[in-house]
Amino acid sequence: MLKIAIIGLGPIGIAAARAVQRDEGFQLAGLVDSDPAKLGKRLVELDPHADADDVAVVGDIDQLPVTPDVAIVSTTSYFDRIAPTLRQLMRHKVHVVSSCEEMAWPWYGHPHLADVINGEANSAGVTLVGTGVNPGFVMDLLPVAMSSMLTRVERVTVTRVVDALTRRMPLQRKIGSTMSVDDFKKLAKQKQIGHMGLPESVVMLAQGLGRHPMRSEIRITLDPVIADRAIESLVGVVEPGQVCGMRNRGSYSAAGIDIELDLTMALAASEPRDEIEVVGEKTIRTIIPGSTPGDTATVAALVNVARALPSAPRGLRTMLDLPLCGCRSS
Amino acid sequence: MLKIAIIGLGPIGIAAARAVQRDEGFQLAGLVDSDPAKLGKRLVELDPHADADDVAVVGDIDQLPVTPDVAIVSTTSYFDRIAPTLRQLMRHKVHVVSSCEEMAWPWYGHPHLADVINGEANSAGVTLVGTGVNPGFVMDLLPVAMSSMLTRVERVTVTRVVDALTRRMPLQRKIGSTMSVDDFKKLAKQKQIGHMGLPESVVMLAQGLGRHPMRSEIRITLDPVIADRAIESLVGVVEPGQVCGMRNRGSYSAAGIDIELDLTMALAASEPRDEIEVVGEKTIRTIIPGSTPGDTATVAALVNVARALPSAPRGLRTMLDLPLCGCRSS
Numbered sequence: 001m002l003k004i005a006i007i008g009l010g011p012i013g014i015a016a017a018r019a020v021q022r023d024e025g026f027q028l029a030g031l032v033d034s035d036p037a038k039l040g041k042r043l044v045e046l047d048p049h050a051d052a053d054d055v056a057v058v059g060d061i062d063q064l065p066v067t068p069d070v071a072i073v074s075t076t077s078y079f080d081r082i083a084p085t086l087r088q089l090m091r092h093k094v095h096v097v098s099s100c101e102e103m104a105w106p107w108y109g110h111p112h113l114a115d116v117i118n119g120e121a122n123s124a125g126v127t128l129v130g131t132g133v134n135p136g137f138v139m140d141l142l143p144v145a146m147s148s149m150l151t152r153v154e155r156v157t158v159t160r161v162v163d164a165l166t167r168r169m170p171l172q173r174k175i176g177s178t179m180s181v182d183d184f185k186k187l188a189k190q191k192q193i194g195h196m197g198l199p200e201s202v203v204m205l206a207q208g209l210g211r212h213p214m215r216s217e218i219r220i221t222l223d224p225v226i227a228d229r230a231i232e233s234l235v236g237v238v239e240p241g242q243v244c245g246m247r248n249r250g251s252y253s254a255a256g257i258d259i260e261l262d263l264t265m266a267l268a269a270s271e272p273r274d275e276i277e278v279v280g281e282k283t284i285r286t287i288i289p290g291s292t293p294g295d296t297a298t299v300a301a302l303v304n305v306a307r308a309l310p311s312a313p314r315g316l317r318t319m320l321d322l323p324l325c326g327c328r329s330s
Numbered sequence: 331m332l333k334i335a336i337i338g339l340g341p342i343g344i345a346a347a348r349a350v351q352r353d354e355g356f357q358l359a360g361l362v363d364s365d366p367a368k369l370g371k372r373l374v375e376l377d378p379h380a381d382a383d384d385v386a387v388v389g390d391i392d393q394l395p396v397t398p399d400v401a402i403v404s405t406t407s408y409f410d411r412i413a414p415t416l417r418q419l420m421r422h423k424v425h426v427v428s429s430c431e432e433m434a435w436p437w438y439g440h441p442h443l444a445d446v447i448n449g450e451a452n453s454a455g456v457t458l459v460g461t462g463v464n465p466g467f468v469m470d471l472l473p474v475a476m477s478s479m480l481t482r483v484e485r486v487t488v489t490r491v492v493d494a495l496t497r498r499m500p501l502q503r504k505i506g507s508t509m510s511v512d513d514f515k516k517l518a519k520q521k522q523i524g525h526m527g528l529p530e531s532v533v534m535l536a537q538g539l540g541r542h543p544m545r546s547e548i549r550i551t552l553d554p555v556i557a558d559r560a561i562e563s564l565v566g567v568v569e570p571g572q573v574c575g576m577r578n579r580g581s582y583s584a585a586g587i588d589i590e591l592d593l594t595m596a597l598a599a600s601e602p603r604d605e606i607e608v609v610g611e612k613t614i615r616t617i618i619p620g621s622t623p624g625d626t627a628t629v630a631a632l633v634n635v636a637r638a639l640p641s642a643p644r645g646l647r648t649m650l651d652l653p654l655c656g657c658r659s660s
Contacts, residue, residue: 019481022481022482023481023482133479137478137479141475141654142475144654144656145471145472145475145654145656147634147656147657148467148630148631148634148654148655148656148657149463149467149622149623149626149627149630149631150626150627150630150657151349151352151353151626151629151630151633151634151657151659152352152353152657152659153657153659208654208656208658209656209657209658210656210657210658210659210660280657281626282623282626282627284618284622284623285618285619285620286616286617286618287616287617287618287619288614288615288616288617289615289617290615292479292614293479293612293614296479296480296481296611296612297479297480297612299481300478300479300480300481301478301479303481304477304478304481320653320654320656321653322653323650323651323652323653324471324474324475324478324538324650324654325478326474326475326477326478326538326539326540326650327477327478327480327481327482327483327539327540327610328538328539328540329481329482329483329540330540
């Protein structure tokens with residue numbers, strides 16, 4: 001049985017802890033959160049859907065009752081902010097899988113730090129990987145998988161349209177619902193709004209197609225989606241002319257290849273889906289109607305990768321380095 | 331540059347040789363075929379679409395002008411028949427990727443021989459893998475990839491419908507077009523007709539979901555598809571009541587999971603597509619309209635895996651052991 005600790009008990013961490021509880025191949029070996037209100041709590045006190053369990057929340061990794069084999073870390077979207085946690089876990093020789101979006105391709109945002117952490121992970125003999133549904137699957141790993149059916153690729157376009165009405169309140173707020181267009185643009189300028197991990201997806205996909213983009217070759221745009229009618233949402237009624245979502249695009253066009261990632265998350269977005277088109281000697285189109293479910297899929301990615309880490313190659317790695325981590329739950 | 335030899339110059343081998351010629355990361359290092367009519371021929375003499383090249387066909391692996399890094403072998407569908415070729419290539423320390431359908435999961439049909447060959451490959455320090463579009467991707471690897479977005483899987487169904495009118499003549503013949511139903515059933519009983527590799531796909535998918543099926547748990551059926559109207563094909567007109575294709579089903583139902591693979595290859599088949607449904611805490615449906623192109627995709631799989639073999643884990647392996655082999659052509 002693989003001993004798993006959960007670091008960071010937000011919605012993703014709690015759902016991951018529950019999935020670990022229910023898998024006979026795992027032992028939930030520890031819970032860590034810095035929030036004093038959660039200290040000493042059992043999982044079932046944080047989430048009534050969890051099973052009863054003896055493990056109580058501690059405030060620091062060094063206080064874990066047993067040393068886990070793998071830590072699932074969901075504390076931050078930023079690689080430089082997760083680095084101290086990675087280092088603490090490496091001192092205990094613990095493998096890490098994280099939903100940290102920048103960690104899906106840490107060399108994009110933090111090339112030097114990523115190299116240093118990679119060296120430290122190799123010395124410690126552990127594997128560190130960032131993953132999730134997006135980044136980590138829909139807009140990067142899955143298009144790479146589809147490209148394996150072509151001998152040459154000229155163009156990849158990935159369109160992901162999420163109907164935010166089907167998602168939880170924090171996501172409805174995060175995409176700007178009820179904001180004015182001006183406020184959205186202000187926040188966008190300050191990088192206070194927008195999907196995390198899009199440039200990382202562009203780079204991962206390009207690398208999976210044998211390209212090595214420079215940072216300056218990645219283009220990211222962010223636009224508000226504007227309501228053309230009143231929409232009731234969990235954060236209130238969006239009036240016509242107000243923001244009801246966002247459209248985030250990322251692209252790379254060099255070395256004989258065009259990559260276009262187009263992510264729309266909006267209230268009542270029409271035709272929600274994931275759609276991948278890979279164009280080479282043939283065109284292969286792949287559609288996931290309704291789009292891959294968001295939060296549950298990220299939890300699944302974390303748990304399925306956690307299971308694979310002990311036999312994975314060592315170092316700071318990406319999903320491109322690992323064999324497919326299917327759902328081998330028991 | 332990776333030196334590649336092509337063993338077996340049927341349509342797949344020739345197309346693979348052309349793809350190798352056109353990729354700057356590869357050097358076409360040799361061509362082997364046992365057909366005396368092909369001996370001494372250049373690729374362009376076998377296929378006018380090929381580029382001019384100095385490499386001439388030899389009759390035996392031991393006569394190759396240089397030792398390749400990787401051999402692409404398309405000579406047989408049967409693992410016991412490819413074994414002597416694998417052994418000859420292992421003596422030269424050559425990695426192998428093959429379209430041999432049984433080799434996609436050689437432990438299904440030949441568990442003892444697979445173990446022995448695996449030992450020999452480890453001793454020789456080479457990697458041997460079977461792959462293609464099916465088996466190797468649509469009905470096994472891709473559903474495993476989709477399962478990574480779920481924490482538990484109860485059921486996987488894969489439906490592949492190929493309109494054989496869009497495919498080359500040998501395929502139209504292979505599926506039984508113009509046969510009587512009685513003749514089809516006779517051939518089916520003698521295992522002279524039907525898709526190769528379906529049980530291998532069932533086992534690969536089950537293994538990718540953490541199950542370890544026994545041979546007796548895999549169920550395979552084969553039925554004729556019967557024309558309800560006259561259909562003109564490359565092998566002649568199919569009259570109503572005659573066979574216009576085949577439907578091959580494979581299933582596994584044990585250990586809390588149901589797997590159903592349903593492959594129809596028929597003239598004028600309606601709704602041609604690949605469709606994958608993975609059911610767990612959510613249902614994820616994936617559709618490839620028109621279905622993944624057949625022959626070109628198998629060639630792509632061979633070439634893309636060939637590129638990855640030098641850094642792959644050693645031994646007799648399957649696609650589940652390798653990181654994704656995207657199209658990294660240059």
